[in-house]
Amino acid sequence: MSACLVVLSGGQDSTTCLAWAKRRWTVVDAITFDYGQRHRVELDCAVEVARRAGVRHHRTITVDSLKQLGGNTLTSETGAVLGVTGPGGLPNTFVPGRNLLFMTLAAAWAWQLGTTDLVTGVCQTDYSGYPDCRADTMAALQQALRLGLESQITIHTPLMWIDKAESVRLAQAEGGLDLLAWTHTCYAGQVPPCAVCPACVLRAKGFAEVGIADPLLVRLGQPV
């Protein structure tokens, strides 16, 4: 029996990865992180997507430590405008070390499950100042995890080098469009999505380029 563990946020990218993983492993588990993100709807989406995809184990892990270490606009209620540059020239949506932390926790659970394959939707193509999403970061982290856990952990990143349109095509090819109907993307936390925040715009652009309707908007009876 082959199994993998998908890091599932409840968004478009990780859900596409889940569809991709379902075609490649007999058993798929999923882990979601509640790190005090502004919009709880994303966590609900992760639960719904995991259920519909038939994952074996799905756990939502509360990660308070990032909040304790200080806020930023993705975790604080009274944050500044998204997209503004913060310390070090990075966007103020940058939560330092977030992906490193999440992947380490995922690997720790994988270790207990006896799983060595991790799947994450990080993507260098849309690289918007998040250095912990880059391929070289993931490669270094994979090495640290292999050594630190004495386990042949492999971090799979099926979206690393593709853009949003190719990601939509991938979801389609892997039979994942139905799952995308239950995802959340909107930075403003709105359902139906606001259609004007950078995340909504990027998502819409991907579907437009492929020429198919976003299943989320179809499900919600929104104009596509």
Add this chain to the structure above:
Amino acid sequence: MSACLVVLSGGQDSTTCLAWAKRRWTVVDAITFDYGQRHRVELDCAVEVARRAGVRHHRTITVDSLKQLGGNTLTSETGAVLGVTGPGGLPNTFVPGRNLLFMTLAAAWAWQLGTTDLVTGVCQTDYSGYPDCRADTMAALQQALRLGLESQITIHTPLMWIDKAESVRLAQAEGGLDLLAWTHTCYAGQVPPCAVCPACVLRAKGFAEVGIADPLLVRLGQPV
């Protein structure tokens, strides 16, 4: 102004590192992790040691995520006997990914403090089945942190290649013996220490080899 961040558990090793760091940086900050360890006395020791050493900022960060991912003998109240082998041939005191997680959180705080130097008491000499304490693991993690945070993080491990006796000599040379009087080592959580658990025995052996009295035992009026 040069500053560093010490990962401080409240034990002998990290306290020795703190003394070492005080001689090398103008400003020293410290971070402690409350991960549900069996004995809270260690956390109190970290606070006391930090206060006495005059660190600038000391924070104790609660890390619940490890507990959520499942117990082991160091975090569970009703655990098995310490030292017994668990999954993968590792000791049942192994918390998978613990040091990776702690160093990543430390780096995240360092990033916010504008600090790039981290100090940790991990040690390969006493290597007792903890792969996340090894030099090659730390080197790989340092690379992952550098890339993931776009910061020239350096992980300093002054104890990596020395044994407990040399560690006692280092504490002495760095003027850290007074601080060791306020540390906690005993696996049984006892104050005064039980003197029979593996941690107590190892500590006593170090002081005996150097031929000096353990300042903790002296402070508590115990036989040395």
